[in-house]
Amino acid sequence: MVDDMLQTTVSDYDRLGGAEAVDRLVEAFYRNMDAFEAAREIRAMHEEDLGPTRAILKLYLGEWLGGPAAYSQRRGHPRLRMRHMKFSIGPRERDAWLACMNAALDEVAAEPQLRDRLKGAFSKLADWLRNDPENAHDKHR
Secondary structure, X not given: OEEOOOOEEOOHHHHHOHHHHHHHHHHHHHHHHHHOHHHHHHHHOOOOOOHXXXXXXXXXXXXHOOOOOHHHHHHOOXXXXXXXXXXXXXXXXXXXXXXXXXXXXXXXXXXXXXXXXXXXXXXXXHHHOOOOOOOHHHOOO
16 A cells, blocks of 8 residues: 555555564464364364464465565475465365454454455465366466
């Protein structure tokens, strides 16, 4: 977003509330994953101890939202599809993940316009991670 008066760009990371808000978002997301019946299968794809996974997602989302490049500095290029290929991700898994993330956004993102835009961006990201045979973005290869 560009502020016309100051001619500065405010990142989604800053609009959301910075590192503290990303932490709350990730904590809410994994709390939802544990609580939502529809997320049982995707929760089972994770280790019992979510501590390391939470830490990685916080780094990734911080950078993805326009914050510090800590993820890339520590782990290199995200290579999200490659890192997720060991899991079967189809529409059901995508939708469960999105339900958890959208509910987390509802809890953490106070600004409706930001929340809606992030929901759209997360939807595209989650769909990109699909690796099922019906995945439209793989049919052109």
